[in-house]
Amino acid sequence: MRFTSEESSDGVFEQTFLLGDIPGVLWTPRGAGRTRPLIAMGHGGGQHKKAPDMVDRARRFVGECGFAVVAVDAPSHGDRPNHEEFTRIATEYEARLDAGEGLAPLIASFQALVVRQIVPEWQAVLGAVQKLSHVGTGPVGYWGLSLGCVIGVPLIAAEPRVRAAVLGLGGAEVSAEAATQTTVPVEFLMQWDDERVPRPQSLALFDAFASTEKTLHANPGKHGEVPAFERDSTLRFFARHLG
Numbered sequence: 001m002r003f004t005s006e007e008s009s010d011g012v013f014e015q016t017f018l019l020g021d022i023p024g025v026l027w028t029p030r031g032a033g034r035t036r037p038l039i040a041m042g043h044g045g046g047q048h049k050k051a052p053d054m055v056d057r058a059r060r061f062v063g064e065c066g067f068a069v070v071a072v073d074a075p076s077h078g079d080r081p082n083h084e085e086f087t088r089i090a091t092e093y094e095a096r097l098d099a100g101e102g103l104a105p106l107i108a109s110f111q112a113l114v115v116r117q118i119v120p121e122w123q124a125v126l127g128a129v130q131k132l133s134h135v136g137t138g139p140v141g142y143w144g145l146s147l148g149c150v151i152g153v154p155l156i157a158a159e160p161r162v163r164a165a166v167l168g169l170g171g172a173e174v175s176a177e178a179a180t181q182t183t184v185p186v187e188f189l190m191q192w193d194d195e196r197v198p199r200p201q202s203l204a205l206f207d208a209f210a211s212t213e214k215t216l217h218a219n220p221g222k223h224g225e226v227p228a229f230e231r232d233s234t235l236r237f238f239a240r241h242l243g
Contacts, residue, residue, distance in 0.1 A: 001128045012062045019128050022121055023079040024072035025049050027058045028134050035136025037242035040126060040155075040162075041071040042148025044169075045090070048078030057143070057231060065239055068135045072125055074118065074147060085113055097196070107174050110150070119155050126161060139242045143234065145169040145189060145226065146196075153205075157181035164241035166234050169194065169223060171201030172208055179208035186214040187237045189226055196223045 005016045013030045016023070028036075039061050043054055049071040058069040075083035076090070089110050096103055130137045142165040144152035149170030156162045157178040165182075168189030172179070186209050190202040206216050219227050 010059075010063065012059050013134075019072075019125055021080075022072050022125060023049065024070060024125060025058075026129060026132075026135075027062050027069040029062055029066055029068075033134045035138045036066055036068050037138045037141065037238070038068045038070065038126070038129060038135055039141045039143055039238060039242075040122065041069060042142070042144030042151050043071060043074065043077070044146035044148055046077070047147075049073050050078070057234075060231065060235060061238070064235060067141075067238070067242070068129070070125060070129050072121070074151065075113075085109075089113070103173065111154070111174065114151055114154055115158075118151050119158050122151070122155050123159055126159070130161075139163045141165065141238045141242050142167075143238075146223070150174050153182065154178040156184060164238060166237060168217075168226070169197060169202075170205055171197045172204035173201055175205055176208045179205055180210055183210050183212070185237075185241050186211045187217065187234065188214060189217045189219070189230060191223055191225060192218050192220045194223045 001017050001019045003015050003017045007014050008030050011030045013028050015026045017026060041054060041058065043049060043051055054071055061067040061069045073080045075086040089106050093103065093106050096106065126140060129135050140161040140163060142152050142156055142162050144167060146169040149167045152165060152167055153175035156165050162184060164185045166187045169191065188206045192199065194202065217230060217233065
């Protein structure tokens with residue numbers, strides 16, 4: 001892991017890094033060198049690791065809970081170079097979605113890409129970050145909506161370090177199989193009028209989680225209209241499960 005920049009403001013220490021060719025950012029409490037919970041955040045499609053919403057949420061996790069937070073750019077996003085297969089799938093997915101055509105072959109290709117490349121990348125990032133003295137090997141949580149949910153569900157199923165997850169804006173057609181292997185507490189957000197993820201698909205994904213503790217937060221509105229007050233619930237959820 002190579003740090004490329006550092007800055008501090010309002011008690012939050014922000015470090016951008018490269019792990020191989022994976023660009024990421026780590027937020028921690030300023031001047032605190034002890035083991036602490038770590039939140040891995042997965043951004044949405046078309047966003048990046050330092051999108052304003054991601055930064056605001058990370059700073060709240062650090063400032064209000066004392067957590068460390070790490071985010072990385074997904075393939076073909078942010079500072080990552082174009083990933084031919086990822087871009088092809090995403091472009092064709094948008095075209096088929098707009099045309100009302102079948103998505104099953106693309107979904108299968110994307111699932112394979114996530115399991116083959118993105119899950120191992122995230123596992124490597126978690127391992128590298130937890131070796132740092134100001135993070136340590138505390139409990140891990142995962143937060144991700146939309147693309148962050150699609151990536152997060154198979155990661156959580158494969159990664160025993162993750163103890164709790166906030167997920168949402170995803171459907172069973174992409175993530176159901178991995179959801180059946182997910183047993184950690186889950187808080188799941190869905191938008192009742194989501195124009196991108198059909199309501200039955202969101203409900204089916206929630207139902208597929210094997211977790212004995214799972215909570216559904218359904219709010220009116222479209223895909224990008226998750227209410228701001230859900231952030232308060234997210235903080236309470238991780239504080240309860242990660243300490």
